[in-house]
Amino acid sequence: xxxxxxxxxxxxxxxxxxxxxxxxxxxxxxxxxxxxxxxxxxxxxxxxxxxxxxxxxxxxxxxxxxxxxxxxxxxxxxxxxxxxxxxxxxxxxxxxxxxxxxxxxxxxx
Numbered sequence: 001x002x003x004x005x006x007x008x009x010x011x012x013x014x015x016x017x018x019x020x021x022x023x024x025x026x027x028x029x030x031x032x033x034x035x036x037x038x039x040x041x042x043x044x045x046x047x048x049x050x051x052x053x054x055x056x057x058x059x060x061x062x063x064x065x066x067x068x069x070x071x072x073x074x075x076x077x078x079x080x081x082x083x084x085x086x087x088x089x090x091x092x093x094x095x096x097x098x099x100x101x102x103x104x105x106x107x108x109x
Contacts, residue, residue: 027051029073033063033091034080043078059083060091064098 030052034040037058044054055071057063060083067074077095081088 026053028075029053029055031055031057031063031066031074031077033057033060033077033083035059035083036080039080060088060094063091064094067095068098 027050030047032040032044032047032054033056034043035058040056040058044056047054055066055074057066060079063077063079079088079091
């Protein structure tokens with residue numbers, strides 16, 4: 001917690017610290033892909049507060065690079081459907097081709 005104008009503000013690092021006190025092992029690793037940084041940060045905060053490790057990518061291309069470079073083994077990939085251009089559909093298609101044996105696709109609206 002940090003204080004701003006006599007109000008306590010919870011930060012992302014606070015939730016991570018609290019999670020480490022509650023439990024030592026995270027629930028899973030999420031890759032969050034969206035070009036809206038404010039939305040991506042808010043969702044990441046909620047997921048981290050629930051005990052997940054969250055990696056973030058601003059585009060489908062960045063996400064594929066993170067996966068290809070082995071920056072983490074992800075249990076779940078969440079992607080914004082309204083990303084600029086055709087980025088979302090291309091990402092899903094590329095993921096399905098490259099990681100066919102590991103992927104299952106579900107679109108929830």
